[in-house]
Amino acid sequence: MENFETSAIRTQTERTQFDEHSTPLYLTSSFIFQDAEDMRASFAEEKPKNLYSRFSNPNVTEFTDKIAKMEGAEAGYAFATGMAAIYSTFAALLNAGDHIVSCQSVFGSTHTLFTKYFPKWNIETSYFKAEDAENVEQYIKPNTKILYLETPTNPAIEILDLEFFGQIAKKHNLIFIVDNCFATPYLQQPIKYGADIVVHSATKLIDGQGRVLGGIAVGKEDLIREIYLFARNTGPALSPFNAWVLSKSLETLAIRVEKHCENALKVAEFLESHPNVELVKYPFLKSHPSYEVAKKQMKLGGNIVAFEIKGGIEGGRNFLDKIQMCSLSANLGDTRTIVTHPASTTHSKLSDEERNEVGITAGLVRCSVGLENVEDIIADLKQALD
Numbered sequence: 001m002e003n004f005e006t007s008a009i010r011t012q013t014e015r016t017q018f019d020e021h022s023t024p025l026y027l028t029s030s031f032i033f034q035d036a037e038d039m040r041a042s043f044a045e046e047k048p049k050n051l052y053s054r055f056s057n058p059n060v061t062e063f064t065d066k067i068a069k070m071e072g073a074e075a076g077y078a079f080a081t082g083m084a085a086i087y088s089t090f091a092a093l094l095n096a097g098d099h100i101v102s103c104q105s106v107f108g109s110t111h112t113l114f115t116k117y118f119p120k121w122n123i124e125t126s127y128f129k130a131e132d133a134e135n136v137e138q139y140i141k142p143n144t145k146i147l148y149l150e151t152p153t154n155p156a157i158e159i160l161d162l163e164f165f166g167q168i169a170k171k172h173n174l175i176f177i178v179d180n181c182f183a184t185p186y187l188q189q190p191i192k193y194g195a196d197i198v199v200h201s202a203t204k205l206i207d208g209q210g211r212v213l214g215g216i217a218v219g220k221e222d223l224i225r226e227i228y229l230f231a232r233n234t235g236p237a238l239s240p241f242n243a244w245v246l247s248k249s250l251e252t253l254a255i256r257v258e259k260h261c262e263n264a265l266k267v268a269e270f271l272e273s274h275p276n277v278e279l280v281k282y283p284f285l286k287s288h289p290s291y292e293v294a295k296k297q298m299k300l301g302g303n304i305v306a307f308e309i310k311g312g313i314e315g316g317r318n319f320l321d322k323i324q325m326c327s328l329s330a331n332l333g334d335t336r337t338i339v340t341h342p343a344s345t346t347h348s349k350l351s352d353e354e355r356n357e358v359g360i361t362a363g364l365v366r367c368s369v370g371l372e373n374v375e376d377i378i379a380d381l382k383q384a385l386d
Contacts, residue, residue: 004070004186008250011066013058025244026058055232059243066250067206068218070185071198076218077228078243082181082201083109084236085215089199090118090146092230093175093223098145100125101136103160105153105359107179108346130158130359131289136165140172147172150179151188152294155342155366156359157281157306159290162297166194175223181205181333186257187299196220197227204333205303207249208256212242256335256371260303263377264369268305270378276315276385278363279308304332305367309385312362316341319365322384325376332368337377340366 002010012023031050033039042049050056064076079085090100090113102114104127114125126139130153140147147169151160162178169176177197178190184205190198200206202214215238217227231237238246261284268282280287283294284301294301309315319341320328326337330346340346342360355361369377 005254007069008066008253011062011069013062023059023062023244023247026053026240028057028240029053053240054235054237057237057240057243059240059247060238063202063214063238063243063247063250064216064218066247067185067200067202067216070189070250071180071218072189072191073198073218073224074221075224076216077224077231078202078238079215079217079231079236080238080242081213081236082199082203082215085199085201085217086110086179087113088231088234088236089177089197089217089227090123091234092227094118094121094123094145096122097143098123099141099143100146100148101139101144101174102127102147103133103149103151103153103158104129104357105156105158106148106150107154110179111358130156130160133160133164136168137172140168140174144172145175146177147174148177148179150182151297152182152283152302152304153359154182155304155306155340155364157283157288157304158359159283159288159294159298161290161293162188162190162193162195166190169196170194182302182304183298184253184257186254187261187302188297191219193297197223202246203331205257205260206253206333207246208253208333208335209249210331210334210336212245214238214242214246257303258300259371260333260369261300263371263374264303264305265301266374267367267369267377267381268301268307271305271307271381274382274385276310277307278310281306303369305369307365307367308361309363309365313341313343315363316365317344319384320344323380324383325372325380326367326370332366334368335371337370337372337380338368339381340368342366 064078068076128136176195178195180198181201197219199217271277271280282305329338
């Protein structure tokens with residue numbers, strides 16, 4: 001297998017008659033056939049051919065092939081957004097009456113799928129807390145079909161042991177799905193530890209510059225086939241233009257993520273020393289409760305730092321008001337450093353009890369550390385905290 005960086009750069013679609021060096025854009029809704037037999041054989045899937053860009057497109061295929069290689073997956077399908085990837089993966093693989101076991105700390109929209117929409121189709125979810133992971137088997141029922149988790153989690157930056165959960169999934173014959181968005185395939189490959197499917201919001205570090213939306217699911221060929229058939233008929237496909245942008249982004253993923261992680265560790269170390277910060281969560285800080293697990297399964301600690309500001313919700317709001325350089329945004333994984341205070345924004349509609357259940361305390365701030373000079377990032381955080 002080629003090294004990661006080489007695969008990211010050299011995995012390309014076949015060159016056209018123009019011998020272009022960089023993959024061109026294939027902005028077409030459909031493709032033509034040479035004759036009736038070509039058309040029949042193509043639709044019968046007796047030969048690999050692009051039929052329609054909702055099904056496949058050369059730009060989308062290149063992006064999908066790159067992620068599949070990076071993750072060590074057999075196949076993949078790319079989507080318009082990360083949530084389209086998550087919803088379609090579950091919808092394709094679950095039936096009415098099935099049951100999901102999931103880590104409690106999951107992305108807000110995923111939580112909404114589990115609690116508001118899936119119950120309409122008689123699909124139930126049981127949550128376990130990250131700190132109670134060793135007792136996950138007590139949540140598994142005869143009708144459990146999927147074991148799902150994020151690691152690191154959003155936004156509490158909890159680390160879950162992929163090897164442990166891979167063994168649990170195998171023991172109980174469950175489909176093991178991991179949201180690898182915060183780590184990217186550069187830092188962590190869940191398939192090595194037994195994951196059957198890995199999903200990403202490509203909008204985050206994979207794009208890395210806050211430009212386009214995208215999502216992807218990669219994993220075992222038979223499972224991806226089911227997801228592909230569902231997506232082919234429901235239409236959440238990634239656009240060729242966004243796929244082209246994302247495929248280009250992957251060429252610099254390794255070098256970008258290295259710098260993100262270097263900056264994030266320095267920011268985390270600064271925050272630990274600040275008197276107005278009560279707690280810092282970053283996977284590669286020795287103070288993180290799952291530091292050893294993070295070191296085992298991650299190459300570096302990622303770009304997200306979570307920290308608790310003194311003063312609760314008002315302390316968090318005051319911090320946002322004083323920020324000068326960093327962006328106030330709900331996105332993450334950007335070249336620009338972004339700070340978010342979930343309790344007063346993204347999770348403000350939840351009660352205190354509900355927020356605490358998913359690890360969102362009143363003063364919690366999520367910082368997506370960017371690629372600016374780290375001294376400038378720290379200076380802005382310092383003046384806002386002071």
